[in-house]
Amino acid sequence: MKHKDKVSICWLRRDLRLDDQAALYKACKAKYPVVLYFIFDTNILDELSDRADPRVTFIYQQVQQLNTQLLPFDSSVRVAFGTPETCWPELLQEFDVQAVYTNHDYEPYAAERDSALAEYLSSESIPFYTFKDQVIFEKKEITKADGLPYTVFTPYFRQWKNKLNDFFLKAYPSIKYLNNTYKKQWPIIQLEEIGFQTSTMEFPGTDFSGKLAAYEEKRDYPAADATSHLGLHLRFGTVSIRTAAKEAIDQKAEKWLSELAWRDFYMMIMWHFPQTVTQSFKPAYDRIKWINDPNDFQAWKEGRTGYPIVDAGMRQLAQTGYMHNRVRMITASFLTKHLLIDWRWGEAWFAEKLLDYELASNVGGWQWACGCGNDAAPYFRVFSPELQTKKFDPDHAYINHWVPEYQQKKHVQPIVEHAFARERILRVFKAALNQ
Incomplete structure (x- = not known):
């Protein structure tokens, strides 16, 4: 033997x-x-x-x-x-x-x-x-006084911050003990052997040390590129969540720290309510009569909706595997509320395309935009793409970069009119929620 x-x-x-x-x-x-x-x-x-x-x-x-x-x-x-x-x-x-x-x-x-x-x-x-x-706090570490999970972020974040101390941020000095690893050099399987080819897409680096101050001021402006691009590294654990949180505290980046807390929050929600991966957190929203027009869905995926900010975001996603967070909210709201397409369709598309795709955050974000999640934007809040553009891309720098034809006045006509879409969504959602 x-x-x-x-x-x-x-x-x-x-x-x-x-x-x-x-x-x-x-x-x-x-x-x-x-x-x-x-x-x-x-x-x-x-x-x-x-x-x-x-x-x-x-x-x-x-x-x-x-x-x-x-x-x-x-x-x-x-x-x-x-x-x-x-x-x-x-x-x-x-x-x-x-x-x-x-x-x-x-x-x-x-x-x-x-x-x-x-x-x-x-x-x-x-x-x-x-x-x-992969999180600072998990499962039942942050709960209400009665032991039940928080389903609203603000009080959760308050307790998350109160509980945060050096114990939870302490790094594991694993690198000191690598001499205890098994001594053997194994050949690594080639990508082709597992049925894949090498992608030519560029990946963001892990150095975010100078970026967090800019995040506090400019995070909502997609042309500013003021985000850390760390999502991919947090997703696959190539950067420690403790390192990220300590960096946020050191740079006094409160807003960025809250984004890390949102990530914990959504992981905790998914652990307590696993059904929300495929069902609305608010069950009444699963009665909505979606239109789910495949042509509209294709136009949205390809950035051909006729709404410049939406199209810019969808093209950025297709070309880079990334989309600015403000624009993620705008494109998600547009799909569910302007086009009446099921949030699960959009969630699946983001799952396919986002480099930093995380199931909990993606589902949480989509349900937030649709209005069907915990702590979600109310269903009657319908983002106006024009107003969002005026506020967050007033010079059209982001739009002109990703959809240059809008500068040349060669763009497609909007596939749905905003006022009509808003009136329709209010009627359809109200009918479903009042059953």
Whole structure:
């Protein structure tokens, strides 16, 4: 019988970094050499329609970067391709696994996957340890006096800020213990081997040190490029949430800190109310009679609505995998309220295109714009694209960059008239909510 090395496994998912990484720190501080393990999960990859999806390229590049950082320790990431259900038994054939360490993931698929793995490992008498790592506060850490979750952000944020202290911001010095990683250089699977091509899309960097002061003043002006572009890195854990929060506090960037709290808030909502991934938080809104015109939806996706600010946002998304946050609200409101298209259609399109796509925040943002979420804008608040343009892109710098034909007066006619759309949405929503 072949001898198998005794090891611990640190399963990487949304935490692709070596420093200030909770599970990696706990694993490396324990008794056995640590194998860093990453699975290109076909349950997730098979859902992607673009074979050059830039997020897969980003993950691939990050794993390569981890391997470079692990070279001085004569270690590397063990990469697998398949479903967790098939990959884990194969790993247990290779090693005498003493324990598995990983960080919490709050999405419904992840919760099911981790629950199934915990059961399987238990049947093999292997302990499964999981840790909080991608949020500051999770699950039931911030609740009302009666122990129930907050469903309104403002009082949640008040308590979030009150509770925030050095204990919750303390970094895990995982990088100090990398000598405890398992000594082996594994070849990394090529992207082509998992059915993908390298994307040519550019990815934002992680240096946001000088950007947060500008964010406080100019965050609502899409032409100013005054946002941190850190969403992609928070999504895949290439930057620690604790580092981000400390940077916000150091730069006295209250508004940016509140954005991190919104992210925690939506993760907490999804954990307590997993049904909201596909259903409205306010169930009455699931009675709305959407029009769901496929031609209107196509025009919105392609930035051909005849509303300059909407079209600019949709084209920015298509070309860069990013859209300015103010414009995300405008385009989402336009789809649901001007075109009467189900928020789930828009949520799915953003899921396909956004580099920084996070299920909880995306669902939360779409339900907010539609009016059907917790703490949402009221249904009768209908963004006027013209007024939003006057306030936030008065010189048309953003619009002219992304939709140059508007300067040349060659643009398409609006696919729906604002006053008509507003009157229609009020009538349709009222009918559904008064049933």
